[in-house]
Amino acid sequence: MEDRYNQLTGTDVLTYRWIVPSESMTAVGELVVVSDEKKSIRYFTRVTGMHHEYESGGVLVTGFPIGCIGSDNIFRKPRTIPPLHSPVRGMDTEEISLLNMFMGDLEMGCMMSGNRLISEIPVGIPPSVLNQHLGIFATTGMGKSNLMKVLCASAIVTRKAGILLTDPHGEYATGQPGDPHACGLVHHPLAHVGLSVFTIRDESFARMHGLKPLKISHSDLSIADLGLIFDLSHDQYEVIHLLMPFKTDEILDFFIHDDVESLPSHLRTTAYIGNHQDIAQRVRSASPDALRLVQRQIRTLLDLTSGFVNKTESSFPEIISALDENKVVLIDIPGMSDAAELFVLSAISRSIFKDRQNRFINEGLSQTNGNILISIEEAQRVLSQRSEKTGIFREIAMEGRKFGVGIGVITQQPKNIDQRVLAQMNTLIVMGLADRQDREIIASSAKHDLRILDTEIQTLDRGEAIISTIGIPFPVSCHIHHFEEYLNWYS
Numbered sequence: 249m250e251d252r253y254n255q256l257t258g259t260d261v262l263t264y265r266w267i268v269p270s271e272s273m274t275a276v277g278e279l280v281v282v283s284d285e286k287k288s289i290r291y292f293t294r295v296t297g298m299h300h301e302y303e304s305g306g307v308l309v310t311g312f313p314i315g316c317i318g319s320d321n322i323f324r325k326p327r328t329i330p331p332l333h334s335p336v337r338g339m340d341t342e343e344i345s346l347l348n349m350f351m352g353d354l355e356m357g358c359m360m361s362g363n364r365l366i367s368e369i370p371v372g373i374p375p376s377v378l379n380q381h382l383g384i385f386a387t388t389g390m391g392k393s394n395l396m397k398v399l400c401a402s403a404i405v406t407r408k409a410g411i412l413l414t415d416p417h418g419e420y421a422t423g424q425p426g427d428p429h430a431c432g433l434v435h436h437p438l439a440h441v442g443l444s445v446f447t448i449r450d451e452s453f454a455r456m457h458g459l460k461p462l463k464i465s466h467s468d469l470s471i472a473d474l475g476l477i478f479d480l481s482h483d484q485y486e487v488i489h490l491l492m493p494f495k496t497d498e499i500l501d502f503f504i505h506d507d508v509e510s511l512p513s514h515l516r517t518t519a520y521i522g523n524h525q526d527i528a529q530r531v532r533s534a535s536p537d538a539l540r541l542v543q544r545q546i547r548t549l550l551d552l553t554s555g556f557v558n559k560t561e562s563s564f565p566e567i568i569s570a571l572d573e574n575k576v577v578l579i580d581i582p583g584m585s586d587a588a589e590l591f592v593l594s595a596i597s598r599s600i601f602k603d604r605q606n607r608f609i610n611e612g613l614s615q616t617n618g619n620i621l622i623s624i625e626e627a628q629r630v631l632s633q634r635s636e637k638t639g640i641f642r643e644i645a646m647e648g649r650k651f652g653v654g655i656g657v658i659t660q661q662p663k664n665i666d667q668r669v670l671a672q673m674n675t676l677i678v679m680g681l682a683d684r685q686d687r688e689i690i691a692s693s694a695k696h697d698l699r700i701l702d703t704e705i706q707t708l709d710r711g712e713a714i715i716s717t718i719g720i721p722f723p724v725s726c727h728i729h730h731f732e733e734y735l736n737w738y739s
């Protein structure tokens with residue numbers, strides 16, 4: 249090899265340049281080490297770009313130092329620069345194990361260095377960051393469902409955090425319907441201890457797979473969530489606000505037992521005869537049409553959800569204690585409409601958040617409680633800039649951290665998520681984003697500078713991700729395990 253190759257030809261603190269022979273297989277994302285041999289400092293550097301160099305006939309590579317390590321063996325942000333002509337080389341075994349030390353317990357895949365898989369470095373995020381929210385940004389078909397299953401599989405093994413997810417497609421519990429080779433979370437060898445599935449499917453299916461029936465009681469619901477299901481007018485929102493101080497089971501009882509058409513006129517006389525005088529008094533000033541509509545919608549909602557919403561029975565205490573035991577809780581609701589799924593997720597999320605909040609206020613959360621991650625697919629439905637439907641999810645995004653509750657925002661359209669919510673996300677997993685504006689928004693909210701990884705993000709393949717988390721001092725390229733294969737490792 250000629251001398252001029254693989255030596256630093258230019259540096260500033262955050263950009264290194266060197267030339268490699270044109271036939272070399274250097275790839276964007278590759279990790280190399282630039283060593284300052286005099287001072288015994290090694291600079292770990294990630295290839296961020298390259299182009300042909302006329303003069304030398306080689307390829308001019310640019311890289312970004314992700315950290316450096318001196319003779320004290322402490323990994324630091326690079327504030328110094330290596331001298332010109334410092335050698336640039338691949339990582340050795342000791343350097344690979346050094347990077348391995350930063351990886352967390354919730355394993356998702358293996359580290360990638362350019363096109364090469366480093367199987368010695370399993371990539372995972374620490375469970376301790378889950379209360380600081382997580383964003384998964386993936387174009388359709390890039391492997392987001394597979395990633396979620398792998399993340400849950402790891403959580404089932406490590407049992408250091410609880411994860412809640414809803415599944416309206418029926419693919420997480422027992423595998424993609426119609427695919428005989430697909431596996432689901434129930435096939436995890438530790439599912440009996442680390443997984444709880446609550447389902448709306450029929451009893452025989454549930455029994456065969458060890459799933460529990462999902463039950464939601466009237467008092468688990470919040471009247472505010474009516475807006476998740478129906479488009480409410482200003483007047484209807486007013487009715488909802490008037491009703492807010494009352495318990496939901498009483499509100500529902502009131503609307504179920506009064507005659508829809510005569511309700512408003514009754515209320516205008518003093519002769520209301522019923523069990524809910526206080527509610528009747530309160531809604532007296534509301535628009536009769538809005539009141540009638542709200543009543544009709546409540547009845548429709550209870551009709552639609554009659555399979556699992558009932559007066560008194562509730563799975564919520566069991567869901568909360570499973571999450572407290574750091575289990576994965578899957579709400580299996582195949583065929584449920586978009587709106588109804590959000591309604592269910594909102595009710596469960598509120599219950600989890602309020603429980604943790606109350607315990608925090610009354611007893612101080614014990615250190616043994618792990619974090620809980622509530623994952624929301626297509627999160628732009630509830631966390632967009634102008635949505636009135638953000639309710640509990642925004643509250644968790646803003647305040648969940650101190651109570652150990654984080655949200656997992658999964659979306660293809662980060663530009664449609666409220667920027668203030670994105671700013672709260674301390675772990676970002678990017679799985680391909682074709683839209684430049686989407687990439688810019690993510691780059692500006694990440695804890696690491698992802699702008700320089702733009703080329704890499706654009707060249708991500710299915711099953712590949714860039715992970716930026718406060719738990720790891722540099723962004724990591726990762727090849728996500730294939731769920732079915734990952735399960736086999738445990739079997």
Ligand SMILES: Nc1ncnc2c1ncn2[C@@H]1O[C@H](COP(=O)(O)OP(=O)(O)OP(=O)(O)O)[C@@H](O)[C@H]1O
Pocket residue numbers: 386387388389390391392393394395710711712727728729730731
């Ligand atoms: N890491 C991976 N390794 C190998 N194959 C993968 C990986 N991730 C996903 N796949 C395969 O790619 C296909 C699409 O994956 P998946 O269903 O997870 O994508 P998705 O992003 O959830 O898609 P959609 O947006 O349509 O729900 C599946 O056949 C899956 O097995």
